[in-house]
Amino acid sequence: MPTSVLISGASRGLGLATARELCARGYRVFAGVRSSGALPAGTGASEVLLDVTSQPSVDRAVESARREAGRIDVLINNAGLHAFGALETADEVRFRELLEVNLLGAWRLTRAVLPEMRKRGSGHILMVSSLSGLVGLPADGQYAASKFALEGMSESLALEVQRFGVRVTLLDAGPYDTDMLRRDESLLHNLSSTRQGEAYEPLHRALLGRRQGAEPSRNAAGIIASVVDDPPDQLRIPIGPVAEQVFAGLEIDRGERARQVALEAASVRWWMRGEDPE
Numbered sequence: 001m002p003t004s005v006l007i008s009g010a011s012r013g014l015g016l017a018t019a020r021e022l023c024a025r026g027y028r029v030f031a032g033v034r035s036s037g038a039l040p041a042g043t044g045a046s047e048v049l050l051d052v053t054s055q056p057s058v059d060r061a062v063e064s065a066r067r068e069a070g071r072i073d074v075l076i077n078n079a080g081l082h083a084f085g086a087l088e089t090a091d092e093v094r095f096r097e098l099l100e101v102n103l104l105g106a107w108r109l110t111r112a113v114l115p116e117m118r119k120r121g122s123g124h125i126l127m128v129s130s131l132s133g134l135v136g137l138p139a140d141g142q143y144a145a146s147k148f149a150l151e152g153m154s155e156s157l158a159l160e161v162q163r164f165g166v167r168v169t170l171l172d173a174g175p176y177d178t179d180m181l182r183r184d185e186s187l188l189h190n191l192s193s194t195r196q197g198e199a200y201e202p203l204h205r206a207l208l209g210r211r212q213g214a215e216p217s218r219n220a221a222g223i224i225a226s227v228v229d230d231p232p233d234q235l236r237i238p239i240g241p242v243a244e245q246v247f248a249g250l251e252i253d254r255g256e257r258a259r260q261v262a263l264e265a266a267s268v269r270w271w272m273r274g275e276d277p278e
């Protein structure tokens with residue numbers, strides 16, 4: 001029976017490229033999309049309707065993948081949104097939407113696949129995060145907030161579920177050339193026309209549309225598929241050359257240092273070892 005993978009946000013960008021790559025490597029892929037027919041033809045994946053902001057949609061998607069494949073071995077929380085602009089200019093509705101998708105969406109889907117993985121004693125949950133989850137850049141604060149939160153949630157999750165044989169991996173991606181990074185002048189106009197926006201106009205103008213070092217999505221897909229092929233021991237994996245540089249330059253913890261501190265602080269090594277309380 002081929003390993004089955006459920007991936008959210010597979011209509012385009014990194015999700016679509018990853019779904020294609022995993023199909024090419026022989027995985028049984030369930031590609032989550034928000035509207036019927038949104039999965040481009042010829043990917044080899046099965047389209048599954050999935051909006052991560054809706055629990056019923058999440059439950060139906062997980063159920064339908066499970067019914068067809070018998071089980072979900074791997075979950076890739078990829079669906080994501082970006083919001084550009086200084087925090088003083090941020091729109092609350094958009095900010096909430098970002099947290100709904102990038103953070104709570106990943107939690108909803110994770111919660112839905114976990115009971116079966118836990119009972120089976122195996123499973124791999126991958127979170128598509130970002131360098132913005134490790135470093136806060138100007139005009140990127142809303143996105144950074146969502147991805148820092150995803151990083152923290154995933155650190156906790158990894159410690160909670162290791163005992164059940166479930167592995168968690170954070171994929172910290174550098175810039176990739178997808179719709180997420182494509183922004184036009186109208187966005188600048190909208191931001192500048194807010195009451196506070198004028199003050200940040202030079203910053204917004206300088207950063208708008210900058211895609212320094214952005215690589216094609218298929219390059220990320222190759223790395224993500226290798227992580228699925230061979231699940232790493234580390235919690236955090238840099239995706240792409242820019243991410244590799246940032247990891248090296250800032251000596252980013254791949255998970256081990258934080259894990260030692262957390263286990264010490266919470267005194268729960270027994271939990272990780274699958275033992276009773278000390």
Ligand SMILES: NC(=O)c1ccc[n+]([C@@H]2O[C@H](COP(=O)([O-])OP(=O)(O)OC[C@H]3O[C@@H](n4cnc5c(N)ncnc54)[C@H](OP(=O)(O)O)[C@@H]3O)[C@@H](O)[C@H]2O)c1
Nearest residue numbers: 009011013014034051052079080130173175176178179180
């Ligand atoms: N591109 C980069 O440079 C970069 C860097 C680091 C991390 N990332 C992360 O990579 C992931 C994919 O981003 P991308 O660059 O491929 O962006 P993208 O091309 O804009 O694709 C975003 C995907 O998320 C889906 N989505 C949005 N809201 C959703 C919802 N409520 N429920 C389910 N799916 C939803 C979109 O579906 P629709 O087509 O229906 O809108 C689309 O398939 C994100 O988590 C992003 O934060 C990207």
